Amino acid sequence: MRELRAEHLTKRFGKTTALDDVTLSFEYGKIHALLGRNGAGKTTLLGVASNRLIPTSGQALVDGEPVTDNPRALAKVFCTGDVRMIPPSMCVDDLVGHMGRFHEGFDAKRALRLAKMFELDVKAKTGALSTGYRSICQLVMALSLDVDYLLLDEPVLGLDAAHRDLFYRLLMEDYLERGRAVVVATHLIEEVATLVERVAIIDEGRLLMEASADELRTSGYSVSGRAEDVRAYCEGLEVLGIDELGSLAMAYVQGEPVRERLTDRLDVAPMSLQKLFVELTGKGE
Ligand SMILES: Nc1ncnc2c1ncn2[C@@H]1O[C@H](COP(=O)(O)OP(=O)(O)OP(=O)(O)O)[C@@H](O)[C@H]1O
Known part of the structure; x- marks a missing residue:
């Protein structure tokens, strides 16, 4: 089965255990919600899954291949947090060019079109964007990539109601056209409840449950x-x-x-x- 899989993942930061033996799969072709309270370990899990963090033990696998130091597996994954590493002095339109150079299949025209839809000023420096527009900038880049596993960490952080609505609509369209796996890590459960097919809940670094959204509701x-x-x-x-x-x-x-x-x-x-x-x-x- 095509999937992004966490296998007995443990991640410690000094005395803090951010992930504690988490085994969990995000199946290809589905929209998943990764739910957890503040500090539950969501960002850490996405960080390990995208090889931004090295696990203390266990491993993350993409379609059966470990992500650690594996460019072929990593090329299939993008996590929105990666955009945070961009120099703050870079303008949004330079970032579009940068994404095109570093990510095969990045659709620059789509990125500029999405930026316009969100009223994101492409001449603005990324470091000068408001919290909401910083999230929008990351979403614009993520939704213009041709990757199989899209990991969106708190995608609507700071977005107003109209922009959140636009994002959910675009996510649905992307999903229907592209059919990839999307993982939305969030606290805004009810907002994603109607969109997602699978739900994983983590608490204090441990997986509490993983089920279909319908199973959970019933x-x-x-x-x-x-x-x-x-x-x-x-x-x-x-x-x-x-x-x-x-x-x-x-x-x-x-x-x-x-x-x-x-x-x-x-x-x-x-x-x-x-x-x-x-x-x-x-x-x-
Ligand atoms: N680089 C780090 N150094 C030390 N501790 C860290 C680091 N990154 C995360 N942690 C700790 O690991 C735990 C899990 O953090 P993580 O950011 O993964 O949670 P989260 O579910 O994404 O939280 P939030 O919803 O608040 O963003 C927290 O206790 C956090 O303080």
């Missing part, structure tokens, strides 16, 4: 109503968490709703990915 549900009714309903069930507000409560329960326990005083709804994530990682965003 792995639990919420039940709400008067607190005493909700508590009675939940007895003996696998409850991820309960939010109480005054006399009302909403519980997040794993598995299928128990029909016999449901009354017209209780409402059942599908679990949101955001809520599942918050309950699984134990602490709210």
Whole structure:
């Protein structure tokens, strides 16, 4: 199977274990979400997968080949963080030229077209861009590359609602036309929830779960109503968490709703990915 695979990856920075024996695959041809709270290890995982960081142990493989010091495997991968290494005095249009020289198959015309769509000033120095436009600059470059594995680290950091919308639309178009693997590392779960097919959640360097977005959504549900009714309903069930507000409560329960326990005083709804994530990682965003 074509995939970008992390195999027993561990990465330590001094006493900090950023990744702890993570085994995980990003299948070719799918959009993946890599979810995790601040400091969970997302950037580190993408860094090792793109050979920007050397793992303490384990390895990252692209279509079965290790990425470490392997130009052929690495040519198939691009991680947006790589653009951060560009000198700040370089203008956006020089960066377009630079990308063309260093990445085979880079589509400079597309990059300039995307820059225009995002209203990115191509004469601006990359170091002088605002946070949002810095993200846009990275996305413009990434979406103009002809790589099989595109790793987007917090792609919408600082983007306003209209630009986020444009990005998600372009990502979908790219996916439909190109069919590559895209990994979106983010905290904005609900925004990517409808786009992604697979979801991996990491917490404190460990893989908590990996499943299809549909599997995750149907792995639990919420039940709400008067607190005493909700508590009675939940007895003996696998409850991820309960939010109480005054006399009302909403519980997040794993598995299928128990029909016999449901009354017209209780409402059942599908679990949101955001809520599942918050309950699984134990602490709210
Ligand atoms: N170069 C480094 N030196 C020391 N510690 C580091 C380094 N890079 C990452 N870490 C630590 O490794 C852990 C994982 O960091 P990482 O940046 O991978 O998390 P993240 O999930 O991307 O977080 P965020 O969502 O906040 O960007 C954190 O505790 C971080 O402080």
